[in-house]
Amino acid sequence: MIAIGCDHGGYQLKLELIDFLKEKGYEYIDLGCNGETVDYPDIAEKVCKEVVEKRADKAVLICGTGIGISMAANKIKGIRAALCSDYFSAKYTRLHNDANVICFGGRTIGYGLAKELLDIFLVTEFEGGRHAARVEKIMKLEDK
Ligand code: RB5
Numbered sequence: 001m002i003a004i005g006c007d008h009g010g011y012q013l014k015l016e017l018i019d020f021l022k023e024k025g026y027e028y029i030d031l032g033c034n035g036e037t038v039d040y041p042d043i044a045e046k047v048c049k050e051v052v053e054k055r056a057d058k059a060v061l062i063c064g065t066g067i068g069i070s071m072a073a074n075k076i077k078g079i080r081a082a083l084c085s086d087y088f089s090a091k092y093t094r095l096h097n098d099a100n101v102i103c104f105g106g107r108t109i110g111y112g113l114a115k116e117l118l119d120i121f122l123v124t125e126f127e128g129g130r131h132a133a134r135v136e137k138i139m140k141l142e143d144k
Contacts (some may be wrong), residue, residue: 002122003056005031005047007040007069010062010106013114017060017104020115026122029056044072051100052078059101060118066105073101077142080135085109090117094124096131097138 002021006014011033021028031046032038040063050056063069066083073081081101082093085108093099102121104114126135 001050001056002026002028003031003047003050003059004028004061005033005043005059006062006106007033007043007064008035008037009040009064010066010069010104011035013062013104013106013109013111014060016111017062017114017118020118024119024122040069041072044069045076048073048076048079048081048101052076057100058122061101061103062106063103064105064107066103066108070101070103073103078139080138084117084121085113087117087120090121091124094121095127096134098126098131098135 004014018030029050032043044061047059047061051059061069061073070081070083073079079101080097080099081103082099083103084090102118
């Protein structure tokens with residue numbers, strides 16, 4: 001199950017990514033917005049809650065740049081959100097960081113590239129091994 005959400009800056013890209021999820025046969029839950037002006041931290045909170053409470057396996061967040069919504073997402077306990085605009089990062093944030101949320105900038109990335117990045121993000125498994133201890137250290141920073 002994939003949770004997806006955006007602010008007004010990410011709405012068009014969200015529609016494209018929903019088409020992609022449907023084409024690939026993923027189940028998804030769309031938590032808004034529907035094109036109206038909203039505050040991206042509110043969407044980040046709603047969408048990330050689906051992941052933290054295990055109703056979704058992973059999530060997609062989109063705002064204008066992808067920056068604000070990824071900053072907000074990474075404040076939530078249990079979330080490892082990665083803002084991606086290149087293939088290597090989208091793949092390695094799964095392999096090495098076990099990212100559970102991918103973020104995009106609706107005003108900074110093309111639809112075709114975003115779909116490729118989402119594809120590799122969703123099919124790539126965490127490598128574990130030496131990376132597991134590093135991810136644990138990231139998660140311990142939540143207590144600081
Ligand atoms: C909204 O205009 C814009 O600030 C937002 O989508 C995002 O880019 C923030 O980081």
